[in-house]
Amino acid sequence: xxxxxxxxxxxxxxxxxxxxxxxxxxxxxTSVSLSKVPTNAILPALSAGNAFRxxxxxxxxxxxxxxxxxxxxxxxxYIQSNDSPYCIPCYDSLFSNTCDExxxxxxxxxxxxxxxxRHYHEHCFRCFRCDRSLADEPFTSQDNxxxxxxxxxxxxxxxxxxxxKIVMPGTRKLEYSGxxxxxxxxxxxxxxxxxxxxxxxxxxxxxxxxxxxxxKFTPRCTRCKKALSKGGVTYRDEPWHKECFVCTSCETQxxxxxxxxxxxxxxxxxxxxxxxxxxxxxxxxxxxGFGGGKYISFEDRQWHQSCFTCSQCSVSLxxxxxxxxxxxILCRDCNSNL
Numbered sequence: 254x255x256x257x258x259x260x261x262x263x264x265x266x267x268x269x270x271x272x273x274x275x276x277x278x279x280x281x282x283t284s285v286s287l288s289k290v291p292t293n294a295i296l297p298a299l300s301a302g303n304a305f306r307x308x309x310x311x312x313x314x315x316x317x318x319x320x321x322x323x324x325x326x327x328x329x330x331y332i333q334s335n336d337s338p339y340c341i342p343c344y345d346s347l348f349s350n351t352c353d354e355x356x357x358x359x360x361x362x363x364x365x366x367x368x369x370x371r372h373y374h375e376h377c378f379r380c381f382r383c384d385r386s387l388a389d390e391p392f393t394s395q396d397n398x399x400x401x402x403x404x405x406x407x408x409x410x411x412x413x414x415x416x417x418k419i420v421m422p423g424t425r426k427l428e429y430s431g432x433x434x435x436x437x438x439x440x441x442x443x444x445x446x447x448x449x450x451x452x453x454x455x456x457x458x459x460x461x462x463x464x465x466x467x468x469k470f471t472p473r474c475t476r477c478k479k480a481l482s483k484g485g486v487t488y489r490d491e492p493w494h495k496e497c498f499v500c501t502s503c504e505t506q507x508x509x510x511x512x513x514x515x516x517x518x519x520x521x522x523x524x525x526x527x528x529x530x531x532x533x534x535x536x537x538x539x540x541x542g543f544g545g546g547k548y549i550s551f552e553d554r555q556w557h558q559s560c561f562t563c564s565q566c567s568v569s570l571x572x573x574x575x576x577x578x579x580x581x582i583l584c585r586d587c588n589s590n591l
Contacts (some may be wrong), residue, residue, distance in 0.1 A: 319343050341503060352377050371392070380404055393422070413438050430455075441465050487517065500524050535560035551577070563587055 301474050317326050320581040321343035332344045339347065341361065349358045350365065354377035359365045364375040366388065381398035390487045397408065402541035406419045413420055415438035420426045425436040433550075439448050442456075443465035454466040459470065472479055475488075476497040486498050486508050495508040502524035503557065513525050520528070522541060530539035534554045549561040561570050576588040583591075 322348060336402075354378070369401075382408075415439070429460075443469060489517065503526065531555045533557045533560050535562070 257342055263350075263442040270406060282421065287454070289336070296574050317338070318324060319326055319331065320337040321339055324340060326338055329340060331340055332340045334344065334348065345358060345360050349360055350367070350372035352359050352374045353356065354373055358553070359374055359524060365376060366373045366378045375568055376386070379385060380387055380392070380401040382400060382404040385401050387401060388397060388517075392394055392399055393402070393405050394400070400408070402422070410422060410424075411433040412418065413426075413435045414432045415434055420433055420435060427434045427436060427439045429439075437447055439460070440461040441445060441453070441462040442446055443461055446462065448460065453460050454463060454468070454562060455461075456466070467482060469481060471480040472485075472492040473496045474480060474485070474497050475491040476493060478493070481492050481494060484495055486493050488498060496506060496517065498507050499505060500507060500521040501513070501518040503522060503577060505521050507519055507521060511522055512519050513522065514520065515525065517528055526539035526541045531540050532538065532555075533540055533548075534556050535555040536557065538557070539584045540548045540557060541554050547558045549556045549558060558571055561582075562568060563570060563575070563584040564578075564584055565587035568584050570582060570584060574585055576583045576585070578579075578591075
């Protein structure tokens with residue numbers, strides 16, 4: 254007896270031999286094919302001469318009877334099973350299976366299918382919904398009901414949100430946020446190429462591959478004009494890569510550092526002081542004003558607060574009156590002693 258193997262949805266079944274019964278079915282790899290009991294299993298009626306020759310190894314008194322009903326098999330067809338002969342009615346009653354659909358016996362001369370320990374006449378093996386024969390069709394089982402591939406897909410398979418067609422069982426699909434796509438329908442909204450298993454970025458109801466999203470939406474560095482995929486700094490409302498935001502003079506990275514600007518270009522403190530800061534009249538070092546430092550300005554000259562002292566006695570002149578004397582500045586006492 255043949256049997257169906259339960260396979261994943263949409264796949265066809267394969268029939269295998271059941272050693273407990275005479276072979277009555279055979280199945281190709283991807284479709285069902287049926288055959289009756291092999292002809293050598295149903296033996297012809299015996300004539301008197303044939304009977305004598307068949308039984309000559311026993312005694313002349315031996316009878317050739319059905320192993321079940323004990324009626325003589327001379328002149329009748331019979332089936333040999335497990336070395337015992339049976340008349341056709343006894344064989345059917347003893348060994349035939351009951352069709353799971355119509356509940357009638359499946360006779361020795363009928364074509365039989367079985368699937369998960371359930372047996373069917375060939376004409377009873379049909380789709381529960383559309384009544385289509387499943388003998389040579391892929392099928393599946395849902396709640397013990399047999400369904401052809403089309404009926405199963407119409408009832409239970411999801412639809413692709415892009416093309417509105419059924420996603421057939423066994424085909425590759427993609428699922429995201431509760432929606433399903435055929436693999437070839439899940440494409441980038443910009444370049445329209447399949448995204449497949451690659452990374453993508455959703456934007457409302459649209460999906461983009463990473464290169465297209467960066468091209469379309471990602472801010473671009475003010476200096477190198479390339480997309481900022483992560484991180485970066487903002488200066489004057491403009492985006493920069495951290496490695497691109499550098500001092501205009503020495504190109505030291507300025508991210509996380511104190512800096513200033515001139516003509517809208519950034520400079521580190523050291524370069525700005527060297528290039529543009531005014532020099533202290535006393536020590537000739539740059540006066541930057543950074544870090545809360547104060548300085549004194551008089552006419553076109555500037556001093557660090559700590560350098561603003563009397564040129565004669567070095568007393569601090571901060572907050573006190575002073576007298577210019579050429580390139581010098583004097584306190585009140587030193588000026589009076591002149």
